Amino acid sequence: MLERLRARLAALAPPRRESGRPPEAKASRAGPLIALQGQGRAVWSPRDAASLAREGFMKNAVVHRAVMMIASSAASVPLVAYEGDAERPDHPLLGLLAEPNRRQNGPAFLEALIANLLVAGNAYAELVMLGGQPAELHVLRPDRMRVVPGPDGWPEAYEYSVAGRTIRFPDPGAGGLAPILHLKLFHPLDDHYGFAPIEAAARALDLHNTAAEWNKALLDNSARPSGALVYRGEGGANLSQEQFERLKAELEQNYSGAVAAGRPLLLEGGLDWTSMALSPRDMDFLEAKNGAAREIALAFGVPPMLLAIPGDNTYANYAEANRAFWRQTVLPLVGRTAAALTAWLAPAYGGAVRLDFDADGVEALAADRESLWRRVEAASFLSRDEKRQAVGYGAGEDGDGEGEGGPKGRAA
Known part of the structure; x- marks a missing residue:
């Protein structure tokens, strides 16, 4: 019985290779192919305030121009103060807003405040009191501020962190003079922080930035689309290791970089170039980039015509687009900011003052x-x-x- 068991195991075992005989190798159908590029998944930028500021305002010309157009225009609108129905051009609140601190004048202060609101969805300002009276106003960076919610869910304090230190600003509650003004845009899913226009257009922003990076990389890579070198040797033979290394070295030395842009590719017998990517014309490169730019402008409420973005101009002329920009985007934002400043600073002046703008x-x-x-x-x-x-x-x-x-x- 033992002998029969050994015979059955020997029959199931794979046959031994004879010494000196090379192992069997399967022929690969991809052997003659030299792939030069792969394809991955889309990668989107983070959605925090610092990342949106870096990828949007600091790297994208459309976002930068839209934010600065709105912020500088809003800061240029004259503010007026009223007590009841009477205008008070000499009210001390107007003097404080005209010279909020030693480093900024009034328009620069409002421009920074509104720009933070547009970039981060949140804007913060600090009130400095001296002798029981408002003395200075300072704009604080939104990426350094944290809202501290209380037991009832409402903010009980604000914490500002910089250089390893954290300063806590407690909220005085109803009737008190708050040291921090928090402006925020509407966010449907957050109780304490606002929703930035850049965040709504984040995918268009990534598309616009990636298109610029792709264009630069294409120029650096000799403005040549990706593809593959296919070796069509006789009898299906593959390139030897020496031939493969020599071909790879020649491609890297002679056909890469801006200096080699447009240089024709010389192929030896048996080699054929097969394109594996779409050309800029096939991708409709310019229209895709302009479409992303229009979507960014739409999120900020700036007519594309004012940003020199071609296509989809719904206004008859530049003047009409400019009037729509002021009426629909700038003035509502100025009115909202003036109302927030009134609610914040009016208690320091007896609560009778009201800020508005002079259209x-x-x-x-x-x-x-x-x-x-x-x-x-x-x-x-x-x-x-x-x-x-x-x-x-x-x-x-x-x-x-x-x-x-x-x-x-x-x-x-």
């Missing part, structure tokens, strides 16, 4: 203002005081109606 001081809207004045002036059924009120001014002292003089509600 009449915007040069880009001069044509709209002139058209309004012309229509109101032609309305013969209105009195002089009614006409003044219709264009945003109070009744004049020498008018034909009642009321005291002075501008009123010019931001409307």
Whole structure:
């Protein structure tokens, strides 16, 4: 029985190779192919504030221009202060906003505040008190700030970390003067932080940046699309190791880099070039990049025409696009910022002051203002005081109606 078991095991065992006989090798159908490039999955940029600032504002010209257009335009709109219905051009709050600190003037402070809001979705400002009165305002970086929620879910403090130190700003609660102003854009899934326009257009941003990097890499790689060298030798023979190494070295030395751009590829007998990638024309490279740029501009509310992005221009001319930019993007943002500054700083001045903006001081809207004045002036059924009120001014002292003089509600 033992002998029968040994015989069966010997029959199942693989046959032994004779010494000196080379092992069997299967012929590979991919043997004649030399692949020069592979394909991977898409990689998207992180969505935190610092990454969006680096990949968006600091590396992308469309994002940079859109943010600076909105921020600088909003900072140029004149702010006015009211106590009740009366304008107070000499109010100390306007003086504080005109000179918020020793390093920034008023427009620079508002520009930095609004730019942070657009880039990160959050903007923070610190109030410095001196002798019980507001003395300075400072813009704080949003990537260094952390909201500390309390037991009830509302923020109980803000922590600002820099150079290894963390400064805690407690929230005084209702009725108190808060040391930190937190501006944020609407976020549907977060109670404490805002949602940045760049984040909504993050994929278009990555596409636009990758297109620029791909174009640069293509130029560095002799502006030649990827492909493969196929060896078609007689009898299906493959390249020897020596031939393979020599061919690889010649490709790296003679056909790579910007200096070798456009140099024709000389192939010996049996070698054939097979393209394995789409050409820029096949990819519609420019249209894809312009499409991503238009999507970025859409997220910020800037007409593509103002950013010199071709295609899909829905406005008849540049002036019309500029007016839409001011009416639909800049002025609502200025009004929102003025309301937030009022709620933050008004308690320091007794709570009676109100900040608003003067749309009449915007040069880009001069044509709209002139058209309004012309229509109101032609309305013969209105009195002089009614006409003044219709264009945003109070009744004049020498008018034909009642009321005291002075501008009123010019931001409307």
